[in-house]
Amino acid sequence: MSIPLNSEVVKPRRRYDSNLRQAQAAQTREGIVAAALDLFLDRGYLGTTMAAIAEAAGVAVETIYRAFGGKAALFKLVVEAAVAGGAARAAVPVEQRPAIKSMIEEQDPGRLLERHAATQPGIHARAGPLYRVLKEAAAGEPGLEQVWAQLEAQRLDGMRSIARLLSDRGALRPGLSLWEAADILWTINSLAVYDLLVVQRGWPPKRYRGWIAATNAQAILAGGVKPIPPRASKRGGQ
DSSP states (O other): OOOOTTOOOOOOOOOOOHHHHHHHHHHHHHHHHHHHHHHHHHHTTTTOOHHHHHHHHTSOHHHHHHHHOSHHHHHHHHHHHHHHTSHHHHTSOGGGSHHHHHHHHOOOHHHHHHHHHHHHHHHHHHHHHHHHHHHHHHTTOHHHHHHHHHHHHHHHHHHHHHHHHHHHTTOBOTTOOHHHHHHHHHHHTSHHHHIIIIIISOOOHHHHHHHHHHHHHHHHBTTOOOOOOOOSSSSSOO
């Protein structure tokens, strides 16, 4: 059959691949977060501009503002990515991350605290430098004080989730409320304690991990007192 000369040949529309578009957007976000991480650590918060991040990530400045908002919001997401172990992991719901799932599934209170303690050296090593950048810049940037408060509130929420798991298993020390247990965990597992023992006193990460697991157990578990493990090296704890 012949086609009239004045007829239009309509080409089939290319199927819109939303999955591909989402994957590309996620890759762009990860590239921006990675570029921002390097620059924040190298130049500090005040010395890092959105234009510099855009140039390093190979995107337009407007793309960053659309995806993240301002610089303070981007910095917060960079810290969250460092805590999670990367931007891709940070995009996964917290309860679905492998380390968190293993804690949720662990029925033994002592082992649950050991699983949590195993995550802490890596988290502090990755996020600690960013927290120091944040602390240094917060005095001159009012918006960063809010970022600090939000990050600490998130960390406290995480400790409350652990305390709730232990409370649901009837594992908390008699007379200790869920909220008090969370406050204790929030303190023992803080960056400040990590800096004192690992950075200043030179404790190896394995020694630090064992200490916080034992200390957490001694402080909050009912009948779950564990001896603090011996020093792994002569340095530190003298």
